[in-house]
Amino acid sequence: MAVSFSIFFPLILVSFFVSLVHAVPIDPSTILNQLKKNGACCTALNYFLPGKVFLPTDIKYQSSQLSYWSAQEQSLHPTCIVIPETTQDVSTAVTIMSVGYQASISGCKFAMRGGGHTPFAGAANIDGGVTIDMQSMNSVTVSSDRKSVSMGGGNRWGNVYSVLEPLDLATVGGRVSYVGMPGLTIGGGVSFFSGRYGLVCNNIQSYEVVLGNGTIVTASGTANAPLWRALKGGSNNFGIVTRFDAKAFSQSDYWGGSISQPITNKEAFFDFFVNFAASENFDSYAALISDFAWVAGVPSLIHNVAYTNGDVAWPPPAYAPLDAMPKLATTIRKGMTSDFADEIATIALPTEDHNNLLMTLTFVNKGDVSASFMSQAFDLANAAAVELTTVVGLIYTMTFQPLPQVLYSKNAKDVLGLDGEDYINLLFTLSWTLPTDNDRVYARMQELEADLIALEKQMDLYNDFVYLNYAAQWQKPISSYGAENMQFLKSVSRQYDPKQIFQNAVPGGFKLND
Ligand SMILES: Cc1cc2nc3c(=O)[nH]c(=O)nc-3n(C[C@H](O)[C@H](O)[C@H](O)COP(=O)(O)OP(=O)(O)OC[C@H]3O[C@@H](n4cnc5c(N)ncnc54)[C@H](O)[C@@H]3O)c2cc1C
Numbered sequence: 031m032a033v034s035f036s037i038f039f040p041l042i043l044v045s046f047f048v049s050l051v052h053a054v055p056i057d058p059s060t061i062l063n064q065l066k067k068n069g070a071c072c073t074a075l076n077y078f079l080p081g082k083v084f085l086p087t088d089i090k091y092q093s094s095q096l097s098y099w100s101a102q103e104q105s106l107h108p109t110c111i112v113i114p115e116t117t118q119d120v121s122t123a124v125t126i127m128s129v130g131y132q133a134s135i136s137g138c139k140f141a142m143r144g145g146g147h148t149p150f151a152g153a154a155n156i157d158g159g160v161t162i163d164m165q166s167m168n169s170v171t172v173s174s175d176r177k178s179v180s181m182g183g184g185n186r187w188g189n190v191y192s193v194l195e196p197l198d199l200a201t202v203g204g205r206v207s208y209v210g211m212p213g214l215t216i217g218g219g220v221s222f223f224s225g226r227y228g229l230v231c232n233n234i235q236s237y238e239v240v241l242g243n244g245t246i247v248t249a250s251g252t253a254n255a256p257l258w259r260a261l262k263g264g265s266n267n268f269g270i271v272t273r274f275d276a277k278a279f280s281q282s283d284y285w286g287g288s289i290s291q292p293i294t295n296k297e298a299f300f301d302f303f304v305n306f307a308a309s310e311n312f313d314s315y316a317a318l319i320s321d322f323a324w325v326a327g328v329p330s331l332i333h334n335v336a337y338t339n340g341d342v343a344w345p346p347p348a349y350a351p352l353d354a355m356p357k358l359a360t361t362i363r364k365g366m367t368s369d370f371a372d373e374i375a376t377i378a379l380p381t382e383d384h385n386n387l388l389m390t391l392t393f394v395n396k397g398d399v400s401a402s403f404m405s406q407a408f409d410l411a412n413a414a415a416v417e418l419t420t421v422v423g424l425i426y427t428m429t430f431q432p433l434p435q436v437l438y439s440k441n442a443k444d445v446l447g448l449d450g451e452d453y454i455n456l457l458f459t460l461s462w463t464l465p466t467d468n469d470r471v472y473a474r475m476q477e478l479e480a481d482l483i484a485l486e487k488q489m490d491l492y493n494d495f496v497y498l499n500y501a502a503q504w505q506k507p508i509s510s511y512g513a514e515n516m517q518f519l520k521s522v523s524r525q526y527d528p529k530q531i532f533q534n535a536v537p538g539g540f541k542l543n544d
């Protein structure tokens with residue numbers, strides 16, 4: 031006993047001092063000296079974070095680049111990629127870039143990324159600056175009372191579900207296993223279990239955040255509450271979120287899977303959908319996402335992915351009309367979230383080398399009028415699909431999702447500004463091979479967007495909400511939250527980021543002044 035004590039005591043002492051040294055932030059003047067000596071941010075980063083900074087010749091740099099969902103993001107080339115392992119690493123990196131940016135040292139602008147699923151260039155990558163790739167911060171820890179789960183700020187949903195499921199637990203999250211947890215959450219989040227638990231952002235109890243001066247803070251309903259609220263839809267404008275603490279709940283297997291229908295059934299489908307999506311009918315256990323897919327300019331089928339409670343017989347009343355329609359195929363069975371999330375991942379779009387676009391709109395659900403709008407929206411979408419048939423490798427889908435008041439108002443402390451009515455979200459997802467087709471695709475989709483907005487206005491169904499996670503680069507999701515929410519977000523930005531690092535040194539994504 032005495033011997034082992036004397037052997038281990040110095041070791042304990044040494045490791046104690048080592049961790050103490052790491053926990054103390056590096057003095058900004060030391061950083062500035064180093065930055066001036068090197069004249070470049072990546073060199074200084076490598077000095078303070080050895081082994082965690084990667085150059086274009088490193089395999090880790092290359093695999094990070096290849097793991098973006100779209101070619102537009104892959105086409106940007108940061109001078110170096112930082113892969114932090116701890117919150118302190120993130121703080122050190124942000125302090126260096128912040129000090130360097132303010133001293134006009136070159137290459138100190140930066141981007142941060144989670145799963146890298148935003149399609150457009152620059153949202154989570156940068157040319158000639160620094161990208162912070164959060165991939166190694168992927169711990170998932172359940173609290174001892176099983177009521178919450180802490181997720182490191184670089185997780186993907188599949189990893190979260192794979193830890194929760196053996197414990198018969200779940201949390202509100204994305205539908206596709208490889209999509210990033212952080213971006214989806216701070217962008218709002220519509221999801222599995224939507225009805226019962228509301229939007230993903232409103233399920234977060236606290237965040238750990240690295241601010242623009244490198245300070246680490248906790249933001250919750252009781253500590254830094256304005257920051258907590260701002261992160262419920264305010265995206266990458268306030269800091270790097272290193273940990274998300276979400277509510278967890280018990281979950282056994284439940285009904286899920288897909289039902290595909292012939293396109294000839296579309297008018298009956300629209301009538302079903304507007305009823306399903308109305309607050310007064312909305313099954314709080316249900317989630318539904320309905321895709322129309324085109325192949326070579328020809329509409330091929332309607333593909334519905336449906337989920338509900340496992341305690342009832344299939345189909346429960348909300349889904350009965352859908353189940354009774356003509357079917358091409360169905361995979362409805364009882365299963366667990368990761369099973370369903372992997373199923374969608376296999377049918378989702380190609381993940382490599384394709385150029386991608388998401389574009390979204392919102393319209394009010396007024397029953398029959400909205401069903402008629404959906405039918406006319408289909409015709410407008412079809413016209414665009416026909417015109418784009420010469421785009422090589424084009425995959426073109428139009429998706430409807432319910433956004434009833436009972437869903438978005440649950441636990442709401444967010445800044446999305448959704449108010450009063452039942453809505454339906456409309457999403458276009460396009461994917462194609464050649465970057466030389468990008469401008470043509472963007473131009474035609476902007477024309478379609480304008481046509482759809484005009485039709486909404488004409489039918490008195492217009493709502494200006496733009497869901498950030500589905501927005502195209504030219505859309506303005508944050509200003510769609512309304513003037514009051516914009517003012518609030520800007521005041522939080524001034525309070526927590528007085529030097530405006532996340533507005534100026536982080537140019538990518540949707541900014542507060544766009
Ligand atoms: C196949 C597919 C399926 C999808 N399914 C769903 C779905 O079911 N529900 C839904 O709501 N959305 C869905 N989306 C949209 C998705 O929410 C967005 O693409 C989201 O941005 C993905 O998050 P990410 O972490 O992968 O993205 P990234 O592109 O890495 O990040 C998005 C933004 O968040 C910032 N960011 C990332 N991590 C952090 C962090 N730790 N701290 C601060 N800022 C950070 C980035 O700078 C960037 O601006 C899907 C998208 C795809 C491509």
Ligand SMILES: *[C@@H]1O[C@H](CO)[C@@H](O)[C@H](O)[C@H]1NC(C)=O
Nearest residue numbers: 241243244245525526527528
């Ligand atoms: C960092 O910024 C926050 C928010 O403005 C502030 O409260 C904190 O005192 C700052 N820390 C340092 C070391 O300047």
